[in-house]
Amino acid sequence: MDPYIVALIGSGILILLTAWLPMILKEAPLSLPIVCVGIGALFFASPLASELVPHPQEHLPIVERLTEFVVIISLMGAGLKIDRPVRWRSWIITWRLLGIAMPLTILGLALLAHGLLGFGIATALLLASVLAPTDPVLASDIQVGPPDSGEDGEVRFGLTSEAGLNDGLAFPFVHAAIALALVSGSGEPWFLDWLSVSVLWKLVVGLVVGVITGRALGWLLFRLPHRAKISRTGDGFVALAITCLAYGLAEIVGGYGFLAVFVAALALRAAERHHDFHEKLHDFAEELERLMMMALLVGFGGALASGVLLRALTWEGVAFGIAALFIIRPLSGWIGLTGTGLPNNEKAIISFYGIRGIGSVYYLAYALQHGSFEAPEVLWSTIAFIIVVSILLHGATVTPAMRYLDRRRDAKVRQGEGGTSRNRR
Template structure:
């Protein structure tokens, strides 16, 4: 009997996985100089796949709330580790001034403005408006890679890239108290129980403080095991960047067990891990592995998001919602960013870039899924539709403008965006170390001191 012409689902999954991994490796290079971003391409691929009549799955987040929450949670924590590992700048009050401004002024102003807008324009209850605002306010650490600093020790850390990277790393933890505030307000409206004391003492003081301390302790532990135990047993000898994923999951898991903010802990772990030996070449191994895994899982999420768009995610969206989305993207974030940077020493072009690139994405999906899994309200389809519209608008708006804007910024600062610091060529002749068998770079002392980027 001749075999069926229809391939088995398992074989199709393997084939698609292979193609996806190839795209993970190739697309960033192909898109480097084009006014087009990897997320846009992934959404387009997802839309095409889920438009096929053979594909009957509708990956709508409202149908799969638990899967949506866990999958996006995974992407965010991996992105937070990668962001922390690539930052060269030592944490300090003055050195991180741009970060503190974006966290202390820009994000709260954004939450207040978005909550007020959707409450007034859409008539949403206060708790729902606050949940949506807290989900939309943070800069996404996953989709902001094009405006973040370069790999460790490359020197690609101007004020704009550093500000957006550090903001994306910390504001996920800083936004969580507002998500919990929305949940508490929703529960209080039903039960009448007080919420302020619990919110201030537990959700703010304990969970933020515990996240910072827990992340620091775990980062110190992994830094000691990796770089400072006796030479024959230190983890850096392995040359295996999987240690970064281990630190990510351990940090997130242990801190969540004691009910503190795991997102904040992971980023602090990454910063502390990096600080234990800032100039070691193993930092690059960990960053590269983390970046590859992050990109792979991100592409999966965005392909599913593209499928959700063509499966009816935006069906409940009205023209009023379109106007609200435009105000959030084009007015609220830029205005809040500009206000937060008043008095900050930077040229207007840098301030405008910092204020403009408040990218919304995977983090928004996570917070919204988390909130909806912990509170009940009517009209969830419209909320998901509005959030999806804003995420799509952000990906298109920022994805199409990021390359020309960042290249223009590089030229203004005297850098040639077409020249890499140390371009590698497959045609380069082998060095003597290559011919004789070089000692693995992880076992050699660093050739240069850590970069000093104090302003």
């Protein structure tokens, strides 16, 4: 049978499922990523298909680029659906998750990787860094709703904004691990160069490029004379152009493209916050993200079923993964959110739902091409185990957890309206 025809049939089935499954799974205690991994595992478990799944270590550039594209599309969609203007007080949950919880998570994971897995400082820091960011791709079920939908509770907002920003903020730590790996033999000084370039320069440039790109494109979309405004086209695929421009321009001048994409989306919303065109942009980004995510997770499920991804997994790696998901991230998140005034149940949910996924795959593929690290297969197997547990655990519990929070929020709103009505009488 012609492989091209088989590929066409498989693509058609995948695209059809991309449109159909979210509707079917809306009220089920399952998430789309769980189903995608299951489909991949079933398909590639057959003797004929199992030979088609190579180890990602054998194709690092391809893995890096595919995961990179999915992440930047997801970051654009996440930024477009945040209704809340960027302010210090209204974003305090985000700043605490980024400034306190994320460094604590990296520190805890690095110490655990060094003590439990026996990795050196560079490899331990790398493993901690690639697992630090929450994944914007797999976290759609716990994020805020589409633009101007009103689904903007503190939990959803905190998790959405954290996922949008910490993918860019994880890069300095990944670069620190790469620098340590490169100078481990020579002993050359690296800290000042890392601080000035990988931290200050790249973060500032990514932020500035994102703001300028978002505002400039906001002017083209919404401020030109009526006949020339791009928003009049109604074409949602403009979101892809914005994503590519923000990411490409930031990378050309040496900034962090992930940060630039998310900031550009926020700046675009600020240009005309309540325009209907934002919903079209968001919908296209979400559909493209969902399609790419399904394709990658089907392949991920196949790699799990074939055994190539987990063949280097050890009991120490299992213990590390369990501790990362159940102890280190929740504890770091709780510490970071202490003092915000959030109810304990909301703090617990934000701290617990630190979903790991495609972003971690990207960072590992990137780092392994730029530095020499211990036991790459062990790294892949440990991260794959954490991702699959995260997909299953968080995917199975997110629907009832979010339903519980939404019911409590609605009840508080009704109580507030009732109290207002009684006061008026």
